Amino acid sequence: MTPAVSDSDLDAVSSLQVTGAGPARGLLQVPGDKSISHRAVLMAAMAHGPTVITGLSMGQDVTHTLGAVRQFGVSVDHAGDGRVRVEGPIRHEPADVLDHGNAGTGIRLTAGVCAGIDGVSVLTGDRFLRRRPMDRIAEPLRMMGATVDGRERGRLAPLVIRGGGLTGITYSPKQASAQVKSALLLAGLSAAGPTTVEEVHPTRRHTEEMLAQFGGRVRVDGNRVTVEPGDLTGTEVVVPGDPSQAAFWAVAALLAPEHGEVVVENLYTGFGRSDFVNVLERMGADIDFDLTTGTLTVKASRLRAVDLTAEDIPGIVDEVPALAMAAAVAEGTTVISGAGELRAKESDRIASTTRLLRAFGVQVSETEDGMVIEGGSRLRAGRVDSHGDHRIAMTAAVAAACVEGATVIDGWDSVATSYPRFAADLVRLTGASAQPGA
Numbered sequence: 001m002t003p004a005v006s007d008s009d010l011d012a013v014s015s016l017q018v019t020g021a022g023p024a025r026g027l028l029q030v031p032g033d034k035s036i037s038h039r040a041v042l043m044a045a046m047a048h049g050p051t052v053i054t055g056l057s058m059g060q061d062v063t064h065t066l067g068a069v070r071q072f073g074v075s076v077d078h079a080g081d082g083r084v085r086v087e088g089p090i091r092h093e094p095a096d097v098l099d100h101g102n103a104g105t106g107i108r109l110t111a112g113v114c115a116g117i118d119g120v121s122v123l124t125g126d127r128f129l130r131r132r133p134m135d136r137i138a139e140p141l142r143m144m145g146a147t148v149d150g151r152e153r154g155r156l157a158p159l160v161i162r163g164g165g166l167t168g169i170t171y172s173p174k175q176a177s178a179q180v181k182s183a184l185l186l187a188g189l190s191a192a193g194p195t196t197v198e199e200v201h202p203t204r205r206h207t208e209e210m211l212a213q214f215g216g217r218v219r220v221d222g223n224r225v226t227v228e229p230g231d232l233t234g235t236e237v238v239v240p241g242d243p244s245q246a247a248f249w250a251v252a253a254l255l256a257p258e259h260g261e262v263v264v265e266n267l268y269t270g271f272g273r274s275d276f277v278n279v280l281e282r283m284g285a286d287i288d289f290d291l292t293t294g295t296l297t298v299k300a301s302r303l304r305a306v307d308l309t310a311e312d313i314p315g316i317v318d319e320v321p322a323l324a325m326a327a328a329v330a331e332g333t334t335v336i337s338g339a340g341e342l343r344a345k346e347s348d349r350i351a352s353t354t355r356l357l358r359a360f361g362v363q364v365s366e367t368e369d370g371m372v373i374e375g376g377s378r379l380r381a382g383r384v385d386s387h388g389d390h391r392i393a394m395t396a397a398v399a400a401a402c403v404e405g406a407t408v409i410d411g412w413d414s415v416a417t418s419y420p421r422f423a424a425d426l427v428r429l430t431g432a433s434a435q436p437g438a
């Protein structure tokens, strides 16, 4: 008999062993959206008057953002169930180093806030985050007038920012990156004159949407977004469920040809986050996303290969590992290209996804900006390393749940950055057993 799994015990294990039972079946709600949660906390900290946030992500990434805003002397009252009261505004430089853990969104957006503060801020993170490029925000923030330094000539964290006295700029980021856009818009709130970001490919619009909600003056015109300097006012924020987390359950319903059926409720329905639904539809999945309720319904289907190119990537940037696993069981060869940005995530996700698929017996080759996946595989249990990347670990877990035998996932503790209790949901929805791995 499988030992009882306590909900949170498995979050902290460094290796998780999953013994498969079949595809996912059932109804669930996923954690509050991580992107929206970071922004809600930062804008609440910048705003005048209290903000009450409900449904906040309880993952470590967002907990680090809450820790960061406390360093600015902002009051944070956390009820522990995703309900938080934050009362700003930030009035001075942080009292200590801002530790963002594993969170790229956390450090880059907070850097934008720090650039607007008259004082010095030091921002850092874990060994994975300290390897990720920061020049993408450092360069434009310098153009606005901040002093930004860091390791490797200001390219890597720890970053040291001396902010204040900014001037608005018009800037076109080289990458399609909502993080870069958001860092500049947050800095622009305290700049002299408007700040405009022009995107090559449109990216998620949470910052634009939430600035408006906090009373900021923001204009969106096609791929151009402009913020005018001004104060924010505290408000109420209800964070919907995270579509990127729902993607794992969609794939978990589809990895076996029969029996899978998952319903995920209360998801964010706005721009740029549910393109994985369209991709799975292109692959032949029986999938429906109700935009009025935010309910995603996925049923077992025979999948076919798909070509994913640079145009597709910004809308599925965090879902590629899960979609690649779906492609492994689809009929035909899937080609993913134009995905070079994936090399700058928590892990080099082109390399780590390729290794992940191979561990399950899939034939896959890595290219400079993507991968070629031979479909029609019968997945087999193996041993996988997450490389410190929650999305690799969660993709491995849903695949492991659908295959016979035991799979060990090393680096499982990375999952707590975005989805505490993922293992408990996995056990409930798939009938798989999960225990600490040896």
Ligand SMILES: O=C(O)C1=C[C@@H](OP(=O)(O)O)[C@@H](O)[C@H](O)C1
Residues within 6 Å of the ligand: 034, 035, 036, 105, 176, 177, 178, 179, 180, 182, 204, 317, 318, 341
């Ligand atoms: O703005 C955001 O909340 C995010 C933007 C994306 O990163 P990039 O801006 O680097 O593409 C995404 O990968 C990340 O998980 C969250």
Ligand SMILES: C=C(OP(=O)(O)O)C(=O)O
Residues within 6 Å of the ligand: 061, 102, 103, 104, 105, 106, 318, 345, 346, 391, 418
């Ligand atoms: C890339 C991600 O997040 P971040 O950049 O915030 O670390 C992610 O969650 O997949």
